């Protein structure tokens with residue numbers, strides 16, 4: 001047997017942040033393939049092992065021998081009886097931690113979007129998606145190709161399946177591959193995500209609900225579901241088993257969580273009760289903007305237009321969070337409180353009142369009248385209040401970052417509570433043994 005490839009000597013020379021991580025670098029037939037040896041070696045310098053996979057079109061542009069030299073590992077250019085796609089990206093003990101398709105051609109993007117696998121690259125990607133291994137796609141092509149509406153639609157399709165797209169960069173009439181540093185930084189970010197929620201079961205409600213007036217009209221609110229989706233995505237990335245009970249929001253739910261679609265508050269309540277009855281959830285977050293009122297009765301046809309005066313009488317709806325608290329008394333329960341145009345003091349004081357009345361473990365309060373912090377915004381600014389009524393401010397940030405901070409705070413509280421229970425149990429066991 002030959003000694004280890006000398007190329008591997010660069011592994012970990014810059015940092016150990018990717019130590020123990022295996023990366024499949026899938027290369028397709030774009031001229032940007034010339035960047036691949038550099039991408040591979042930069043990932044290696046941060047500690048990763050890189051395995052190159054090439055489409056036949058890619059092998060016409062750069063040589064597999066170059067990628068073998070760059071990575072120090074054999075290159076997959078065809079699938080054989082060794083079922084390379086399963087060892088690399090299937091449910092296999094040595095499977096890679098991430099599949100990076102860089103550069104990704106228009107052709108490969110479209111094939112992935114439709115589950116076609118007829119090259120080693122597309123088969124590895126299909127296998128990875130099924131095995132829930134993160135897939136990142138880095139497009140590169142002429143701008144004219146990129147602006148084909150089907151390509152743009154297919155990129156959206158990939159995102160809907162939880163595939164992350166990096167770039168492209170528009171320069172010299174081309175949709176160029178993202179900068180190497182951008183690609184490497186994002187891979188590091190994805191792979192260094194702490195798996196500190198492994199073993200935890202998390203239930204999240206998200207999006208708005210609708211209460212029907214007649215067969216076609218309803219009362220609702222402009223919630224996009226982005227906050228609930230960001231929370232679900234974050235918990236799944238951190239290793240939790242996640243269920244999202246999702247009202248009719250516009251944000252695409254993550255592919256790696258169980259999604260239960262609902263429309264009305266009653267459907268959300270029923271779904272939540274059925275879930276907590278079936279499974280012992282550790283954390284439950286009620287982030288949905290549920291309707292508090294519904295029409296007294298629904299007219300089962302379309303109310304004709306042209307009426308002089310139409311009165312709709314509303315009745316209050318049962319509080320979903322109260323019912324969840326009764327059904328899951330031991331779960332760490334987090335509520336959301338949205339207010340409109342109130343002072344910070346009033347926002348916090350109303351949230352504390354709800355925290356106490358609903359017997360919550362934590363509450364997240366926000367003022368939806370603030371610019372860029374409303375229902376459909378990408379960002380949010382919130383105050384998180386724990387059971388001891390400590391107030392933590394999360395300044396205006398992207399909802400993904402807000403979600404990450406909220407889970408940091410939940411875990412701090414959760415582990416502190418668990419440690420207290422364990423130490424109390426230990427004390428009582430010690431007393432008994434004396």
Ligand SMILES: Cc1cc2nc3c(=O)[nH]c(=O)nc-3n(C[C@H](O)[C@H](O)[C@H](O)COP(=O)(O)O)c2cc1C
Pocket residue numbers: 027028029030031032055056057058104105106107108119140141142145
């Ligand atoms: C020199 C050369 C450069 C190419 N560059 C690109 C490119 O940057 N992006 C792209 O989408 N296709 C590009 N193509 C076309 C693809 O190679 C072609 O669509 C091929 O079928 C892609 O196969 P693959 O996706 O399996 O690798 C290029 C072709 C040649 C010959």
